[in-house]
């Protein structure tokens with residue numbers, strides 16, 4: 171019973187098949203292959219936009235390289251304190267940008283707000299040589315708290331960003347889950363709402379190791395290709411990375427998988443909701459739940475074989491835990507977890 175993360179399960183059957191097919195014969199290396207070209211074309215269709223798309227093998231690389239391209243070394247990137255780029259990437263955005271600063275802005279449910287961004291920007295004086303200069307805003311969709319920005323919320327942030335000359339980056343490690351929740355088109359959820367660059371996630375949603383940086387404006391690509399090479403993310407046998415993303419996109423496997431993991435999270439929430447002592451920290455929009463439980467219950471669940479992460483230390487005899495459903499989580503595990511929680 172593993173709810174620790176959506177990257178704990180393996181790859182979708184379609185991705186394994188595509189990997190096998192990509193293995194046939196020889197192909198040009200370093201992204202010059204037919205599958206990578208096909209992926210670029212499919213991404214353009216998917217987003218209804220001419221895109222510049224670059225596969226990489228981790229979400230950290232996608233975020234750090236995208237942000238480094240948008241930001242000078244003396245720049246600032248505004249993000250939420252829960253953002254993966256500041257909390258869980260070991261300084262990769264700062265490293266790859268040669269020292270740009272991540273500036274924090276608060277907001278409920280893991281989401282930035284225009285008011286909080288404005289507040290953060292107030293502390294940075296444009297043109298003052300002593301201050302880092304605002305360059306970008308980064309939002310995560312779905313957020314690290316399992317919530318999703320509504321389109322109007324993204325619009326409000328992108329409007330502010332544009333009015334201040336900032337670029338908007340979206341960390342979409344769980345973009346598919348957000349889209350499954352919002353029920354809108356990929357175009358509406360990104361460039362039409364003012365997103366400039368997207369880190370498109372595949373790994374959490376059925377790939378082995380495949381993400382892509384998607385630029386909606388070719389002018390922003392600048393030196394990205396050199397940055398990707400220097401970081402070691404220009405994979406020589408790129409066809410295998412591209413094949414994974416193609417397998418997810420063609421046939422809408424990515425949305426099927428995301429709908430399933432979101433639905434499992436809803437089932438879990440429904441089953442846990444009426445148990446005494448259970449409290450949800452955030453609305454459950456996507457595939458992650460943050461649940462406060464009595465420590466005794468947490469210990470019993472673990473003793474019974476349930477795996478999940480504590481999201482902070484115990485406070486007042488209760489611990490906030492994170493439960494993440496994956497595209498491959500067995501339904502029986504969701505039912506089993508609910509049963510265990512009830513009896514615990």
Ligand SMILES: Cc1ncc(COP(=O)(O)O)c(C=O)c1O
Pocket residue numbers: 227228229230231233254255310313314341343344373
């Ligand atoms: C929101 C978010 N962004 C980015 C990443 C980075 O992915 P990776 O572990 O592949 O570097 C993760 C992984 O947990 C994530 O949750």
